[in-house]
Each structure stands twice: as structure tokens, then as C-alpha cells.
Amino acid sequence: MRGVSFSFLLVAGMMLAGASARADTAGGVPSTMTRLDNGDLVYHHICAACHMADGKGARGAGAKYPALAGDQKLAIAAYPTMMVLNGHGGMPWFAGILTDRQIADVVTYIRSHLGNHWTDAVTPEQVREMRQPITLEE
Secondary structure: OOOOOHHHHHHHHHHHHOOOOEOOOOOOOEHHHHHOOOHHHHHHHHHHHHHOOOOOOEEEOOEEEOOOOOOHHHHOOHHHHHHHHHOEOOEOOOOOOOOHHHHHHHHHHHHHOOOOOOOOOOOHHHHHHHOOOOOOOO
16 A cells, blocks of 8 residues: 555545444535534544644654644644645545534644644634535546
């Protein structure tokens, strides 16, 4: 499985685990993911696998997972929101997996925890405005 990132495998596994049951959301978010009802839970169940529980990132197996702890790029809330929605580089996108509320909560969490001190909360409405429609190829 050369070239396949751990994050991709993690996300694929989560999607398969909840594929048979869907939540009542337009995005078809697996119902198993709707139990992650705050930023702390979302972070520690999804993000910490790569960025580590302390947010200090990791290196290994040919991959580098950037630190979120003390990251000045997080000062502008739109940056981490777009990263979570759309992914970038080795980071997968979560727009089809997490709800607007979950994304808002986890972005607010990483901006106000892990050694970060930005306290302006991200709202689900802000995430919704940044979300691009998901289209499925046939």
C-alpha cells in the first residue's frame, strides 16, 4: 500500500463503519459520526490520530503531520475551517463526513486549546457558507 496515507486509511475505515446508517443531513453524514457532539471528541477521535493528542504533530513512515499547537496560521478561523472542509496535501477532506456543527466545534477547539488562545468561536453558519457542494461522479 505504498503511497497511501494513514489519514486516508483512517477516514476510509470510518466511512465504511458507518456506511449502512445515515444521519438526517443533506451531506449524508454517517450516523456513527453524529455522536461526536463537541470539538474535544471530534479532535480526539479523528484529528489526534495524525496531529497527536497534544497537537504537536508527528513524523514517521515517510509522513509529516503538522503541529496545531502554537500554530499562528490558526489565528484566522477561515484557514483551519477550509483545511478541515477541503483537506490539503496529505490531509483528507472531511466535508462529506462531518456536519457543519462538528467542523465548527473542532476548529473552535483547536484554536482555543493545544496551547492556542484564540477565543472567537467558529459557527456552523460560517462553516456552511464556506462549504462547497459535494458532487458524486458516476
